[in-house]
C-alpha cells in the first residue's frame with residue numbers, strides 16, 4: 001500500500017535521513033540502489049544491442065548513483081564512457097569518480113558520447129533546486145537532439161521533483177527509474193514528454209519509517225491499475241478494496257438490488273453524447289437504467305439501448321430538455337446529468353442538485369453549475385462527483401487556475417466537499433474518505449489519487465461521455481464517490497490502452513470504447 005505514496009523531495013529526504021540515522025550507511029544505500037538500477041538497465045537495454053553506454057554525471061548523489069552504474073556496467077563487459085562536466089562533487093560522488101578512473105573507464109568530452117547506444121542520465125535528481133543555465137543547459141539541449149535512448153536515474157535531470165516544472169531545460173528520457181517512492185513531479189502532465197516510461201525501483205525502505213514521516217493521513221497517492229481488476233473478496237493492496245471490478249453479485253439478487261441509475265442527457269444538437277453516456281452506463285452492469293432525453297431523441301436512444309427505460313422530456317425550441325416530467329427523484333440510487341445537455345438546460349441542473357441521491361455532473365452540467373454558482377453544492381447531503389476537464393475546471397474554480405493540477409484538484413474538493421475528477425492525460429481524483437485499508441475508527445481525510453496510465457487515443461469528442469455513464473452506473477451500484485471515480489477512470493483508460501494496441505491510437509472512438517469495456521474486463525479478470 002505505502003509503495004503507492006507520492007512524495008516531495010523534502011519528504012524523501014526526511015525518510016532517507018531516518019534510514020541513515022538508524023545505521024544504514026549512505027555509501028551502502030547508494031551501492032544497493034545503483035546495483036538495482038544496473039540490473040534493471042540490463043533487462044531493458046540488453047548488452048547485445050546497447051553495448052556502448054554514455055554516463056552523464058552531476059555533482060550530487062544522483063551523479064554518485066550514475067558512477068556506480070558505470071562501474072557495474074564496465075565489469076559486465078559494456079563499453080562505458082563517462083562525461084562529468086562539473087568541477088565540484090559531493091564526497092561520495094568524488095570517491096566513486098576516482099575509483100572509476102582508476103579502473104580505466106574513459107572520462108571523455110561530450111561529443112564522444114554521440115556514438116553511444118544508450119545514455120544514462122545522472123546529472124540531477126531530487127537535489128535540483130534552481131534553474132539549469134549556461135554550459136549545462138547547452139549540454140542537455142545537445143543530448144536531447146541526438147535521438148539516443150536515455151535512461152534517467154530518479155527523474156529526468158531538469159525536472160523539479162515537487163512540481164514537475166522544467167527548470168530551464170530538461171533531459172527527454174526514454175525511461176525513468178524512480179528510486180524508492182514516487183516523486184510528485186513525475187505526475188504533472190507537463191512532464192509527460194520528458195519522463196518516457198516510468199518505473200519505480202523498490203529499495204526496501206522500512207514501512208514504519210515511511211509512516212513516521214508521512215503520518216496516517218497522507219494526501220497524495222498513485223493509483224495502481226492492477227489492483228482494480230480483481231474481486232473485492234481477494235485481499236487488495238493498493239487501492240480501496242471496494243473500487244475493485246467486476247462488482248461481485250449476490251446469487252439471489254434482483255434488478256432493483258443492483259442499482260437504478262437515472263441519466264439526464266442530450267439535446268437535439270448533442271444526441272450522440274446522450275447515447276455514449278447511456279452505453280457507458282449500460283456497460284457498468286447497473287440493474288435498472290432510466291434515461292431522460294428530449295422527446296425528439298427518445299426513439300433513437302430506445303433503438304440503441306432497448307434495455308433502458310426512456311423518458312422523453314418536453315424540449316425548448318432549440319431541442320434542449322425544458323423540464324423533467326413528473327419524476328420521483330427519490331427512487332434512484334444515483335443520477336448522472338450533463339452530457340450533451342446544452343446550455344439551455346439550467347433549470348434541470350438546478351433541480352438535480354437538490355436530488356436526494358448521489359449525483360455525477362459532467363460537461364454542460366458543469367458549465368451550468370458554474371453559472372449557478374458552486375455554492376449550490378452546499379445544499380447537497382449525498383455524494384457529488386464533478387468530472388471537469390481543465391477548461392471546465394477553470395470555469396468552476398477560476399481562482400485555482402494557477403495552481404498545479406494536484407493542488408488545484410485537492411483545493412476544489414476540500415472547498416466543495418465533492419469528489420473532483422480532473423480529466424486529462426493523468427486524471428487526478430480528490431475526495432474526502434477513510435484510507436482504503438484502514439479501520440472504521442480512522443477519521444476521514446482529503447486524499448488525491450492520480451491515474452498513472454492512459455493514452456492520447458482518448459483525446460476525441462465523446463470519450464468523457466462514456467466515462468460519466470460508467471461512473472453513474474458504479475455509483476448506483478453502491479460504490480462511494482471516490483471509489484466509483486477511481487474504478488471508472490482506470491477501467492476507461494485501460495480499455496483504451498488495450499484497444500489502441502489492436503486498432504492504433506486512431507482507432508479508439510468512443511463507441512468502440514463503450515462497446516469494449518466489458519470484453520476488456522473479462523480479458524483482464526479471467
Ligand SMILES: NC(=O)C1=CN([C@@H]2O[C@H](COP(=O)(O)OP(=O)(O)OC[C@H]3O[C@@H](n4cnc5c(N)ncnc54)[C@H](OP(=O)(O)O)[C@@H]3O)[C@@H](O)[C@H]2O)[C@@H](O)CC1
Nearest residue numbers: 016030060061062124125126127128129130131132154179
Ligand atoms: N532516498 C533516495 O531516493 C536515494 C537517493 N539517491 C540518489 O541521490 C539523489 C539526490 O542526491 P543529492 O541530494 O545529492 O542531489 P542531486 O540531485 O544529485 O544533486 C544536486 C546537486 O547539484 C547541485 N545543483 C543543484 N541545482 C543545480 C543547478 N541548477 N546547476 C548546477 N548544479 C546544481 C547542488 O550543488 P550546489 O551547486 O548547490 O552546491 C547539489 O549538490 C537522488 O535523486 C538519487 O539519485 C540514492 O543514492 C540513495 C537513495
Ligand SMILES: Nc1ncnc2c1ncn2[C@@H]1O[C@H](COP(=O)(O)OP(=O)(O)O)[C@@H](O)[C@H]1O
Nearest residue numbers: 423424425454455456458459461462463464465
Ligand atoms: N492526451 C490524453 N491522454 C489520456 N487521456 C486523455 C487524453 N486526452 C483526453 N483524455 C481522456 O479522455 C476523456 C475526454 O473527456 P472530455 O474532455 O470530457 O471529452 P468529451 O466531453 O468530448 O466526452 C477524459 O477521460 C480524459 O481523461
Ligand SMILES: [K+]
Nearest residue numbers: 124153155157
Ligand atoms: K537524473
